[in-house]
Amino acid sequence: MGExxxxxxxxxxxxxxxxxxxxxxxxxERTLATCPLPERLVVxxxxxxxxxxxxxxxxxxxxxxxxxIALPSSPDxxxxxxxxxxxxxxxxxxxxxxxxxTEAPCITIDVDPDGPDAFLSPITPWATTAPAALRTRIxxxxxxxxxxxxxxxxxxxxxxxxxxPTLIVxxxxxxxxxxxxxxxxxxxxxxxxxGAQIIARAVGAAQVILAIEDERPExxxxxxxxxxxxxxxxxxxxxxxxxxPEGGEKQLIRVLTxxxxxxxxxxxxxxxxxxxxxxxxxxxxxxxEGRPLISRVVSVTGRGFGAPRNLEVAIGTPVAWLAAQAGxxxxxIRRLVMGGPMMGVPLAHDDVPVTRASNCILxxxxxxxxxxxxxxxxxxxxxxxxVCPAQLLxxxxxxxxxxxxxxxxxNHALADCIECGCCAQVCPSQIPLVDYYRHGxxxxxxxxxxxxxxxxxxxxxxxxxxxxxxQEAARRERLEAKQQKLRSARDRKxxxxxxxxxxxxxxxxxxxxx
Amino acid sequence: xxxxxxxxxxxxxxxxxxxxxxxxEDEDGVVASIDALLPQTQCxxxxxxxxxxxxxAIASGTAEINQCPPGGEAGxxxxxxxxxxxxxxxxxxxxxxxxxxxxxxxxxxxxxxTLCIQACPVDAILGAAQRMHTVIEAECTGCELCLPPCPxxxxxxxxxxxxxxxxxxPRPEIPIRLEARG
Numbered sequence: 001m002g003e004x005x006x007x008x009x010x011x012x013x014x015x016x017x018x019x020x021x022x023x024x025x026x027x028x029e030r031t032l033a034t035c036p037l038p039e040r041l042v043v044x045x046x047x048x049x050x051x052x053x054x055x056x057x058x059x060x061x062x063x064x065x066x067x068x069i070a071l072p073s074s075p076d077x078x079x080x081x082x083x084x085x086x087x088x089x090x091x092x093x094x095x096x097x098x099x100x101x102t103e104a105p106c107i108t109i110d111v112d113p114d115g116p117d118a119f120l121s122p123i124t125p126w127a128t129t130a131p132a133a134l135r136t137r138i139x140x141x142x143x144x145x146x147x148x149x150x151x152x153x154x155x156x157x158x159x160x161x162x163x164x165p166t167l168i169v170x171x172x173x174x175x176x177x178x179x180x181x182x183x184x185x186x187x188x189x190x191x192x193x194x195g196a197q198i199i200a201r202a203v204g205a206a207q208v209i210l211a212i213e214d215e216r217p218e219x220x221x222x223x224x225x226x227x228x229x230x231x232x233x234x235x236x237x238x239x240x241x242x243x244x245p246e247g248g249e250k251q252l253i254r255v256l257t258x259x260x261x262x263x264x265x266x267x268x269x270x271x272x273x274x275x276x277x278x279x280x281x282x283x284x285x286x287x288x289e290g291r292p293l294i295s296r297v298v299s300v301t302g303r304g305f306g307a308p309r310n311l312e313v314a315i316g317t318p319v320a321w322l323a324a325q326a327g328x329x330x331x332x333i334r335r336l337v338m339g340g341p342m343m344g345v346p347l348a349h350d351d352v353p354v355t356r357a358s359n360c361i362l363x364x365x366x367x368x369x370x371x372x373x374x375x376x377x378x379x380x381x382x383x384x385x386x387v388c389p390a391q392l393l394x395x396x397x398x399x400x401x402x403x404x405x406x407x408x409x410x411n412h413a414l415a416d417c418i419e420c421g422c423c424a425q426v427c428p429s430q431i432p433l434v435d436y437y438r439h440g441x442x443x444x445x446x447x448x449x450x451x452x453x454x455x456x457x458x459x460x461x462x463x464x465x466x467x468x469x470x471q472e473a474a475r476r477e478r479l480e481a482k483q484q485k486l487r488s489a490r491d492r493k494x495x496x497x498x499x500x501x502x503x504x505x506x507x508x509x510x511x512x513x514x
Numbered sequence: 515x516x517x518x519x520x521x522x523x524x525x526x527x528x529x530x531x532x533x534x535x536x537x538x539e540d541e542d543g544v545v546a547s548i549d550a551l552l553p554q555t556q557c558x559x560x561x562x563x564x565x566x567x568x569x570x571a572i573a574s575g576t577a578e579i580n581q582c583p584p585g586g587e588a589g590x591x592x593x594x595x596x597x598x599x600x601x602x603x604x605x606x607x608x609x610x611x612x613x614x615x616x617x618x619x620x621x622x623x624x625x626x627x628t629l630c631i632q633a634c635p636v637d638a639i640l641g642a643a644q645r646m647h648t649v650i651e652a653e654c655t656g657c658e659l660c661l662p663p664c665p666x667x668x669x670x671x672x673x674x675x676x677x678x679x680x681x682x683x684p685r686p687e688i689p690i691r692l693e694a695r696g
Contacts, residue, residue, distance in 0.1 A: 058684075070586060157693075161564070191599070376685075381670060391600075401685075404588075405664075432686045435686040436685070436686055438683045438685060439682070439683045439685045439686065442680070442681060442682040442683045443682050445677075445680050446680040446682050447675035447677070449677035449680050450676070450679055451677070451679050453554075453652075454553055454554035455554070456653060457555065457636050457655050458549070458554045458555040458565065458566075458652060460636040460637055460638070461554065461556045461564055461565070461566070461635055461636050462566070463636065463637070464636065464637050465564070465566075
């Protein structure tokens with residue numbers, strides 16, 4: 001773990017990126033509101049990166065809001081809590097939107113709006129509570145990276161230990177339409193600022209900063225006001241240039257410190273702890289209100305909605321219900337996307353639930369969409385190389401994946417691709433580069449599993465062969481011993497017979513002598 | 515100058531000639547790297563009693579590289595690459611590449627004869643005499659070697675998703691563009 005890097009006033013820039021027009025005001029015209037509960041919530045259980053939590057409720061069981069409904073299966077995992085009180089209807093696979101999967105096991109809850117709450121007890125005053133107790137609370141409350149990674153926050157904080165890292169709260173939302181973090185900061189800046197202070201106490205952070213984009217002056221003002229009221233301990237508000245993908249963890253760190261997170265490493269290698277604004281607010285709620293992670297802020301935005309807005313949404317709320325709360329679909333809507341325009345996934349239907357990773361539901365109209373164009377050959381113009389914020393060679397990655405040379409793509413650091421979409425955006429041949437990379441990454445993951453299975457099969461085959469050889473050798477030894485015995489028995493008989501014959505011959509000779 | 519070059523060339527030539535004839539070839543290393551490219555189903559479709567014996571046969575030159583149906587064309591290509599040979603099509607005499615399979619025992623019919631347990635090359639069948647047997651699916655390679663010895667034909671081979679269900683996103687075939695431009 002590296003020595004904590006102090007963040008000064010100097011700003012660097014990261015390689016590549018794009019300057020995109022922002023559409024954030026579309027949803028920010030209306031203030032953050034709480035989305036009413038639907039009749040039924042569908043909570044996906046398989047959203048975690050390492051293994052899935054195991055449901056600990058049965059169909060028909062009554063649950064209170066905030067009660068644990070799935071428990072972690074490993075220490076890298078966190079629990080899931082009921083986003084609303086009600087009755088568990090079923091635990092079965094249902095359609096979801098996630099990296100790769102189209103279906104995942106889900107816990108369906110029939111919502112009872114008047115049902116009880118079962119929150120944890122608030123920790124007050126947290127400022128004098130032991131850091132260990134704060135960390136335990138963050139784990140219990142199931143807080144995970146709401147920037148989209150869903151990495152358990154407790155795991156990150158535990159990894160930081162008492163190393164006194166510099167805490168960076170990432171408020172640089174760079175996707176053109178997404179404004180969920182900004183809406184949250186405008187509506188309740190103290191939640192975010194206090195949340196940052198709580199985490200700073202939990203890890204003994206040396207410096208705490210909140211980074212936002214420089215084109216959001218209203219937000220900067222609001223945050224500065226709130227920070228002033230909190231006194232000296234408040235996080236420092238810093239602005240960073242508005243370039244997509246500024247909000248990427250590695251890009252933000254580069255801009256703030258001029259350093260690069262090593263490939264395959266984490267910001268902790270530089271003594272930095274980087275958390276999303278939503279995550280920090282969730283930590284605040286977990287500690288100050290005892291509220292587990294049961295909801296998140298979602299931008300329901302785009303010109304395809306009647307009244308775009310940001311909503312605090314219970315996890316598991318169907319997209320269709322959410323759309324209805326944002327003025328419904330307009331006649332002009334042509335495409336529905338989960339996530340932003342750069343990194344989002346198109347939705348074929350709106351009967352999928354909001355997960356903890358869903359930051360935006362985007363309704364696009366014809367004008368927003370580049371008409372589908374045929375993929376043309378790569379002309380090696382190197383535009384993609386120029387914009388790639390991870391400093392990869394997108395054209396080479398594409399080339400190798402298209403040729404099926406996945407190992408070569410892996411050698412070209414495919415794993416470091418953050419799928420930001422800049423390369424595909426500037427490609428004059430309209431090559432869907434990110435789709436190729438996603439294919440390549442998942443193909444490599446499948447190959448790794450197959451390789452592991454082949455290794456297991458080989459070891460088992462070798463073990464069996466060795467066992468059979470051993471048994472065969474033992475059998476042969478036994479046989480040999482038996483034959484030896486038989487032979488010696490036969491020899492003894494022959495010796496006796498010979499002795500008898502000699503005696504007889506002697507006797508006969510004696511008789512003749514007489 | 516010219517003489518120096520001739521001398522250097524001659525020395526290098528002698529050295530290489532010596533290395534080629536006297537130094538032993540790393541036979542085990544070659545076999546291991548061939549074995550690493552084989553799918554380890556241990557199905558014996560190649561005519562050898564397992565992947566390792568087949569790898570040894572390839573290394574000694576007695577077997578062709580296109581005798582492994584589970585490895586498919588990709589497997590042949592990988593072997594050709596490793597051995598510096600031309601890729602050849604899979605020899606249909608040894609079977610055809612198919613989807614991943616696992617064995618499943620029909621429990622109603624199993625009589626507990628242990629014959630399949632003895633046939634399984636990776637010890638993936640669990641059971642005892644006069645007791646019902648079962649397949650450890652995570653370790654079954656779908657080699658089909660348990661089918662012939664079963665006296666009551668109670669083993670089925672079922673198709674399973676690749677790599678234990680790791681979802682592989684499709685290779686883009688139809689160009690789709692979802693982004694909007696600001």
